[in-house]
Amino acid sequence: MPMSEPIKYLTEENYAPYWLQPDVTEKTIKSVQSKKDYLIDLGRKISGHERFYMVGSGGSYSVQFPLRYIAEKYTKIPVLNFSSLDFLERKPIAVDEKAAGVFISQSGKTAEVLEAMRWFKGQGGATVGLTQKTESLINDEVDHPYGWDAPGVTFGKLASMYYIFGSICREKGYVIGDEMIATIDNLLDKLLPMIQLAKKRAKKQGLAMKEQTEMFVLGGGINYGLTYQFAVCTLMEMCWVHATHINYSEFGHGSIEVFTPGSAALFLRGAVEYPVSEKILEWAKGNGVECIEFGGLANDPSNLETPFTLFIELEWFSYYLSLAKNRDMNAWRYYHLYKF
Numbered sequence: 001m002p003m004s005e006p007i008k009y010l011t012e013e014n015y016a017p018y019w020l021q022p023d024v025t026e027k028t029i030k031s032v033q034s035k036k037d038y039l040i041d042l043g044r045k046i047s048g049h050e051r052f053y054m055v056g057s058g059g060s061y062s063v064q065f066p067l068r069y070i071a072e073k074y075t076k077i078p079v080l081n082f083s084s085l086d087f088l089e090r091k092p093i094a095v096d097e098k099a100a101g102v103f104i105s106q107s108g109k110t111a112e113v114l115e116a117m118r119w120f121k122g123q124g125g126a127t128v129g130l131t132q133k134t135e136s137l138i139n140d141e142v143d144h145p146y147g148w149d150a151p152g153v154t155f156g157k158l159a160s161m162y163y164i165f166g167s168i169c170r171e172k173g174y175v176i177g178d179e180m181i182a183t184i185d186n187l188l189d190k191l192l193p194m195i196q197l198a199k200k201r202a203k204k205q206g207l208a209m210k211e212q213t214e215m216f217v218l219g220g221g222i223n224y225g226l227t228y229q230f231a232v233c234t235l236m237e238m239c240w241v242h243a244t245h246i247n248y249s250e251f252g253h254g255s256i257e258v259f260t261p262g263s264a265a266l267f268l269r270g271a272v273e274y275p276v277s278e279k280i281l282e283w284a285k286g287n288g289v290e291c292i293e294f295g296g297l298a299n300d301p302s303n304l305e306t307p308f309t310l311f312i313e314l315e316w317f318s319y320y321l322s323l324a325k326n327r328d329m330n331a332w333r334y335y336h337l338y339k340f
Helices: 024-034 036-046 064-074 084-090 111-122 137-141 154-171 176-185 187-208 221-236 277-286 306-325
Strands: 051-056 079-083 099-105 126-131 214-219 242-247 264-268 290-294
Touching: 024 036, 024 154, 024 176, 024 187, 036 126, 036 154, 036 176, 051 064, 051 084, 051 111, 051 154, 064 079, 064 154, 064 176, 064 221, 079 084, 084 111, 099 111, 099 154, 111 126, 111 137, 126 137, 126 154, 154 176, 154 306, 176 187, 187 290, 187 306, 214 221, 221 242, 221 264, 221 306, 264 277, 264 306, 277 290, 290 306
Parallel strands: 051 079, 051 099, 099 126, 214 242, 214 264, 264 290
Antiparallel strands: none
């Protein structure tokens, strides 16, 4: 019987995903900041539209949630978010010349995003492309092409959208628009001091969760998109951990029955907390659930900043979890191999 290949053990010396390479956060935010004038002008150009749509898949879907939350909490602007295939199934009847759509794809060639954009454009709506590189298939066809041209993916998308939608909100007379723009202008002052703190704490957290094969991720408000992203795109897709994303507001329906002794739960703490979040955390700890709280490392973050500050904490946790499990997050079994 042939011998199996020797196991490659991952260490901090031989394994570091590209998104955790030195200066990726700084380079990405600075690249977006360098494109501020273009993004502000882009927001101004499409601000005359009445309805705004965001379309993307996976991580490009998750980053839409904060923008919808901000629009609904602070403005009367209709801002709708969609997963690409769901958008194509619905083909919303309200899409017309009074609508503008932002079509998000890291690669710039996601087939369902491209199809959705073409349909949207065919209905008379204005189209914006948001891709990692300025030159992309999507940007070849949209009315307003944009690429953040930097290595970081989530921050490239989300920071760019803060500028675009901040400009839209400002043009429509909402002060939250100026706050969104200022958030990105000053973001590095908040993020850079966190990185070493997050890295140090995550070593202990990742090792503590080494044997866990299932995890719950809880969040809400402006951070619900990150709750979804971390459960689906990071823990399941990259760490091969069975993960469930839970909105604090729906914890009592189903989730409470499986928060049993020995299970693991990750709590995302924001600047604006759900009234029930403390009670859920207290109940989970009292019932023997292994809990980790995220959100305590940034210096007094605003509500608008927490999708970024929490992300720093979570990406380092996932790295040290992958080390503890000897799981290379750059390798997939099926992703990109099976075409839907």
